[in-house]
Amino acid sequence: MKKITDPKFIMTPTGPYLKYRLDILKEVAPSVRDFIIIFTTKFSYPFYEEYHDYFDFVIMDDYREKDSFSMEYELFPEFKSEKEFLENFSSFYGHGTGVYYPWETHRFIFPYLMENNITNFAIVDTDFIFRDNYDMLSQFFDTVPKGTLYMPNMCVFPDDRQRLWDTVQPKFPEINLKVKEGSRDCDGYFRGFHFRNLEDMKLFYDIWCEMIQIPIKAKQCHPHMLCWTDWIVPSLMQIFETQKGYTFNDLWDIINMKDFHNATIGQHYTRVEDTIYVGPRGSWERWNFDYSDTSSIANFIKNNKESIIKYYGPFDVTITDTHAFTKLR
Numbered sequence: 001m002k003k004i005t006d007p008k009f010i011m012t013p014t015g016p017y018l019k020y021r022l023d024i025l026k027e028v029a030p031s032v033r034d035f036i037i038i039f040t041t042k043f044s045y046p047f048y049e050e051y052h053d054y055f056d057f058v059i060m061d062d063y064r065e066k067d068s069f070s071m072e073y074e075l076f077p078e079f080k081s082e083k084e085f086l087e088n089f090s091s092f093y094g095h096g097t098g099v100y101y102p103w104e105t106h107r108f109i110f111p112y113l114m115e116n117n118i119t120n121f122a123i124v125d126t127d128f129i130f131r132d133n134y135d136m137l138s139q140f141f142d143t144v145p146k147g148t149l150y151m152p153n154m155c156v157f158p159d160d161r162q163r164l165w166d167t168v169q170p171k172f173p174e175i176n177l178k179v180k181e182g183s184r185d186c187d188g189y190f191r192g193f194h195f196r197n198l199e200d201m202k203l204f205y206d207i208w209c210e211m212i213q214i215p216i217k218a219k220q221c222h223p224h225m226l227c228w229t230d231w232i233v234p235s236l237m238q239i240f241e242t243q244k245g246y247t248f249n250d251l252w253d254i255i256n257m258k259d260f261h262n263a264t265i266g267q268h269y270t271r272v273e274d275t276i277y278v279g280p281r282g283s284w285e286r287w288n289f290d291y292s293d294t295s296s297i298a299n300f301i302k303n304n305k306e307s308i309i310k311y312y313g314p315f316d317v318t319i320t321d322t323h324a325f326t327k328l329r
């Protein structure tokens with residue numbers, strides 16, 4: 001694997017099932033290949049063989065294996081096929097087992113980035129669709145000033161989380177882990193960072209790794225079998241804002257590119273056809289999706305082509321027998 005030194009977007013697919021999203025990424029936004037790292041597990045890497053020479057890959061295990069907490073509590077199933085994933089996901093993760101999907105293992109990209117002196121980057125969900133514009137993507141990171149942190153802002157979060165920060169405060173005397181009143185929760189699909197230096201970046205990473213143990217050990221989760229840890233990063237970003245002079249921005253103030261008529265570099269859109277393992281969602285009832293066959297992505301697409309096209313309204317959609325390709329207009 002070649003040495004990577006430029007600012008990057010990081011995506012973290014794992015297992016055979018999420019190869020589907022790499023298929024879409026390559027088809028609809030080939031321009032992004034020069035700006036992205038695929039951060040995955042050693043077990044998952046062979047499933048993406050056809051992309052080994054297309055994307056830059058970094059193996060998570062090389063960094064995560066040094067963290068005994070993660071190895072004990074943040075578990076990945078070794079499902080070898082899409083069929084095995086769909087049949088067994090809900091019995092591996094969930095209240096019955098007390099094991100929840102460890103979404104924030106993407107934090108282990110930090111040691112790799114620090115080794116390569118990369119302080120300007122963004123961690124992006126695999127269902128974020130980039131605009132296929134090389135010049136725009138090339139310019140994007142140059143527009144983010146040093147000392148900037150950014151996420152999609154949501155609502156003001158509850159004040160009772162301060163007690164959790166107080167729990168880890170003694171381990172970090174170099175910073176006051178006081179959350180300011182009116183701090184905001186954020187959606188987790190895009191987390192952008194431009195650290196001033198490696199020392200700040202390491203401090204952020206160390207606090208993240210310490211704090212994440214609290215909700216995971218308490219087996220706190222979201223409804224869809226995901227560990228309830230996504231409040232940590234936006235809270236910590238805002239602590240860096242008040243305690244270390246960083247700016248904390250709403251994502252949309254960053255990804256709207258002025259030189260490109262304020263077009264965004266991409267858009268997040270939850271993929272209906274490959275989240276069938278969680279079943280119907282109340283917010284999607286108006287699309288009348290047919291969930292009678294969720295044995296494969298292809299079978300769900302076959303039974304829902306017209307509904308899928310309507311659901312992906314903001315995109316140009318190309319439906320095949322196996323994929324719903326969504327490209328930004």
